[in-house]
Amino acid sequence: MTDHASQRILIEASPEECFRAVIDVESYPDWIDDIKEATIVALDDDGRAGDATFRSAAMGRSSTYTLRYSYGSNPLRVAWRLLEGDIMRRMDGEYEFSEVEGQPGVSQVHYHLEIDLLVRLPSFVKRRAEAMIVHSAVDDLKSRVESGGKSSENSDAQSPLIT
Numbered sequence: 001m002t003d004h005a006s007q008r009i010l011i012e013a014s015p016e017e018c019f020r021a022v023i024d025v026e027s028y029p030d031w032i033d034d035i036k037e038a039t040i041v042a043l044d045d046d047g048r049a050g051d052a053t054f055r056s057a058a059m060g061r062s063s064t065y066t067l068r069y070s071y072g073s074n075p076l077r078v079a080w081r082l083l084e085g086d087i088m089r090r091m092d093g094e095y096e097f098s099e100v101e102g103q104p105g106v107s108q109v110h111y112h113l114e115i116d117l118l119v120r121l122p123s124f125v126k127r128r129a130e131a132m133i134v135h136s137a138v139d140d141l142k143s144r145v146e147s148g149g150k151s152s153e154n155s156d157a158q159s160p161l162i163t
Helices: 015-023 025-031 123-146
Strands: 003-011 035-043 049-058 061-070 077-085 088-099 107-117
Touching: 003 123, 015 077, 015 088, 015 107, 015 123, 025 035, 025 049, 025 123, 061 088, 107 123
Parallel strands: none
Antiparallel strands: 003 107, 035 049, 049 061, 061 077, 077 088, 088 107
């Protein structure tokens, strides 16, 4: 069964700055605690990450997975889908960035994730993991962008899986 989770957050940066941080896939280990390695294995026609392989700390163990990124016609949206993973059957997600009317330099970020694990977990564990994933995804991004791209070394957020 596929689980869905979404989160919206305001970030004090332009949508373009947020977008640039998210598409800089190789820097993920610098600012996302649980991503240990991020390797681009294919580029799209515009030189952005097309396919990328990640090694992460996932639910108390190391996990490896490969995502395919797509950018579509909205220049401030990036989506991904799982190509292969050792503990997931499916992982589709997206970030979308938009300006906040009347607040220059502030972006609304919408993060959405759909995930289907190969292992069965009790419902309360899955809900807790989903909350950690989503909150960490937006909180780590917020810290990264608002700090001007510096590593978030004081981050307490731990996410079992994150993109």
